[in-house]
Amino acid sequence: MKQYIIGLDLGTTALKIALFDEDGGLKGVVTKEYDLLTPKASWVEEKPEVYWDAFKSGLSELIEKCGCDSSDIKALGISAQGETIFFVDEKGKPLRDAIVWLDNRAQEQAEKLTDKFGNEMCYKRTGQVSFEACWPAAKILWVKENEPEVFEKTAKFLLIEDYFIYRLCGRYVSEGSLLCSTTYWDIITKKYWSEMLDYLGIDESKLPEIMESGEQVGAIENEVAKELGLTTNTIICTGALDQAAGAIGVGNVKEGMFSENIGAALAICVPVSKPTYDPNMLMPLHYFALPDVYMMHTFTNGGMTLRWYRDQFCSLESSVAELTKEDAYDIISKQADTVPAGSDGLVMLPHLAGSLAPDVKSTAKGVFYGFTLMHKKAHFARAIMESVGYIVKRNIEALSDMGIDVTELRSLGGGSKSPIWNQIKSDITGKTLMTTKSTEAACLGAALLAGKAVGIFDSVEDAVEKMIAIDKDFKPDEENREIYETGYQAYKDLFNSLDNMFDKY
DSSP states (O other): OOOEEEEEEEOSSEEEEEEEETTSOEEEEEEEEOOOBOSSTTOOEEOHHHHHHHHHHHHHHHHHHHTOOGGGEEEEEEEEOSSOEEEEOTTSOBSSOEEOTTOOTTHHHHHHHHHHHOHHHHHHHHSOSSOOTTSHHHHHHHHHHHOHHHHHHOSEEEEHHHHHHHHHHSOOEEEHHHHTTSSSEETTTTEEOHHHHHHHTOOGGGSOEEEOSSOEEEEOOHHHHHHHTOOTTOEEEOOEEHHHHHHHHTTOOSTTEEEEEESSEEEEEEEESSOOOOTTSOSOEEEOSSTTOEEEEEEEEOHHHHHHHHHHHOHHHHHHHHHHTOOHHHHHHHHHTTSOTTGGGOEEEEOBTBBOTTSOBTTOOEEEEOOOTTOOHHHHHHHHHHHHHHHHHHHHHHHHHTTOOOOEEEEESGGGGOHHHHHHHHHHHTSOEEEESOSOHHHHHHHHHHHHHTTSSSOHHHHHHHHOOEEEEEOOOGGGHHHHHHHHHHHHHHHHHTHHHHHHO
16 A cells, blocks of 8 residues: 655745655645735735645645545645744634744844844854844744734744644644744754743743654644545654755755755755854854754845846747747746857846845845847846856855865756756856756655654655655766856956945945
8 A cells, every 4th residue: 555745835925735655756746826915015924824725725636636545645744934933822823914034024123132142142052144134033022012912912933834733733843944043942952042032031831842853743633634634644744944855855965965946046055964153154054854964054046036037028938938838938048058158258146136145245236247249138148047056156165165065966946947057057066966856846855754754764864765866967068167267256256346336326
């Protein structure tokens, strides 16, 4: 009898639910989108029931689509967006809409935390390089100061994975990969940071129990199982931060491996066997989804830059794509492939919404430099792709300065679907880049953790060996090495030269 595992990826504007068999076969996947609420500038919220209803309808559609017996679904694991926080009462009912990770209302509270503890202490205790408005500690402080009636009635402060686990099996549980960016969890002791809790005016009783990723929490509750069309045979398991789950979903579980995820953002994940701090306090340190393993993790602009280009300059390509049932990005990639490496001297800075680690500059802007009468539209598409490759190389360089050597790249996300972009990244970094056959990395990573939790696999490493297969590998073309070394240096020089101008204009 086959055993099945559900991987649930709770994303920012959509969730995905995928069903896998015990051999790693993807039986089906369903996506459900939802609209975020923006009641004020810099506020981003969501109604908790919107997440739950999307999950419920998506799960029903998935089971019908796959035609499996729900009693054969052994486990459910979760890949979750970070920093989205829920405020629930003593019965587990939300007291207000969830405050989404994108929300930046708590600027003043983040400044208070900085004044109280300092960014050096923040980095030492939590792995985050500074106190920011998006971190849950600042959001809790904002609610305390601006919605005191909600703060007083809150029995538990939960992240989105915690909330779903509670809804499914009635236990308040969290795990380190999600907790480390709250800035109230100590990344070294793996306990709540008591001094921060005292400052926020809460205690551990208002926070979930801490477990590792990939552990059993409990069977789904009977009434919930009936509501969802499942049975109590399904065990709910701790999952991981979406980027950690995605890294596992492409087999990135060892030191020396580097996974990059080009979606709207470019996310970087590099497992390390011990806590490794950047002396320049630029590279954040996260807890990984394996016990006592850590992860260098950061993100910055990625696919959103190419999307901006598509939306603003590629109406013809989009129309052709609609008529031919192609993807507009595939057409753009083919155009970029007609341009030689280095884009004939055209260099781009893709920082349309500022730059993050390792070159932190919130005022950074997008720049095209070096275009002449000879440059055509396709040059600009390729320059954008190369600029993201330069960011990947810049991260590898920063990690090397910390003594972390990268030997292999794994690519996931929408950007990994472009062979041309993959080859560009391989050429720029001088590293072999691999893609995997599964296209649902975050869901698969969550499923692997759940499968390990219920004993289908002996370990996550065993699951990776069994369930993840390489699709293609892209080896660096030595003929392009010198060209890209020149282009990379030009990228760095351009960024540094414009540092003061970014602040002025």
